[in-house]
Amino acid sequence: ATPMSVMVGVGRGAQEGVLIKNAEVLEVMENVDTIVVDKTGTLTQGRPELTAIKVYGDWQEADIIKFAAAVEAQSEHPLAQAIVRRAKHDGLSVCEATNFDSITGGGVHASVDGRQVLIGKADLLADRKIDGVDAGREQAAAQQSEGATVVFVAIDNALAATLAITDPIKESTPAALLTLHELGLRVVMLTGDAEPTAKAVAAKLGIDEFHAGVSPEEKHEFVRKLKSSGKTVAMCGDGINDAPALAAADVGIAMGTGTGVAIESAGVTLVGGDLRGVAAAANLSRKTMSNIR
Ligand code: ADP
Numbered sequence: 001a002t003p004m005s006v007m008v009g010v011g012r013g014a015q016e017g018v019l020i021k022n023a024e025v026l027e028v029m030e031n032v033d034t035i036v037v038d039k040t041g042t043l044t045q046g047r048p049e050l051t052a053i054k055v056y057g058d059w060q061e062a063d064i065i066k067f068a069a070a071v072e073a074q075s076e077h078p079l080a081q082a083i084v085r086r087a088k089h090d091g092l093s094v095c096e097a098t099n100f101d102s103i104t105g106g107g108v109h110a111s112v113d114g115r116q117v118l119i120g121k122a123d124l125l126a127d128r129k130i131d132g133v134d135a136g137r138e139q140a141a142a143q144q145s146e147g148a149t150v151v152f153v154a155i156d157n158a159l160a161a162t163l164a165i166t167d168p169i170k171e172s173t174p175a176a177l178l179t180l181h182e183l184g185l186r187v188v189m190l191t192g193d194a195e196p197t198a199k200a201v202a203a204k205l206g207i208d209e210f211h212a213g214v215s216p217e218e219k220h221e222f223v224r225k226l227k228s229s230g231k232t233v234a235m236c237g238d239g240i241n242d243a244p245a246l247a248a249a250d251v252g253i254a255m256g257t258g259t260g261v262a263i264e265s266a267g268v269t270l271v272g273g274d275l276r277g278v279a280a281a282a283n284l285s286r287k288t289m290s291n292i293r
């Protein structure tokens, strides 16, 4: 039977916006020593804005936004929403994309108006032998070193544009990280985003360990390895790409603002996506377990 104080603990968590799935989660949370966090949507607001467009070839900026928005309309990724919102904001009519295909942690592809449109990270486009990716990378570097995510757009196998997308850090994130560090927890950031972008965000937040260009499988693998080295790991994430790692962690912590798949894979959900809930959960667990003993 579940001890009364655990039920009380779960109830108290709920009041603070920390939804704990079951008693076991609250018990394990006490022993967590390492917090693995995703960047986009977890540390950042996850409501990114398209702030700069660099066009390659003969395209017009409006064409790029139309093509990109047509494809991204079918994606759940926060970056996709930035592009779709921009098209709406600019009052552009966006046609329907067909043959949509999503490469989790890489990008998206579809046919639009008889053209092949591929959108995603530089490495994905390079893998698909798109022309002009290197020129785009050079242009992207300065924006990335300021923390922007740069998304590459190819139309019919040639680079057509780079889109700089900025996603501000959540207001609550710095305080959340400070508290986690005060609790003696080690924080590691994993992101599918590019190295210079990850470096800029990590520096801003005082995160000393981060890994960039990490695929969903690698996030999962990273958590698994930490566990087999004897660590007790909580993984915080919001996306489909985080779901395998959330499920593999000792405690999976999903942002309530994230996708359903992430929430289903996690033992804890933070209402409103407030990362301060991680420290709250750790404190609650410590208190509850010491009450039982
Ligand atoms: P994160 O770990 O930061 O949440 P993801 O693993 O979801 O990032 O994505 C990694 C990278 O893949 C992104 O930075 C972006 O360049 C690219 N990407 C993924 N999905 C999309 C999409 N729908 N549209 C454009 N680019 C995408």
Ligand code: MG
Residues within 6 Å of the ligand: 038, 039, 040, 041, 042, 237, 238, 239, 242
């Ligand atoms: Mg994310």
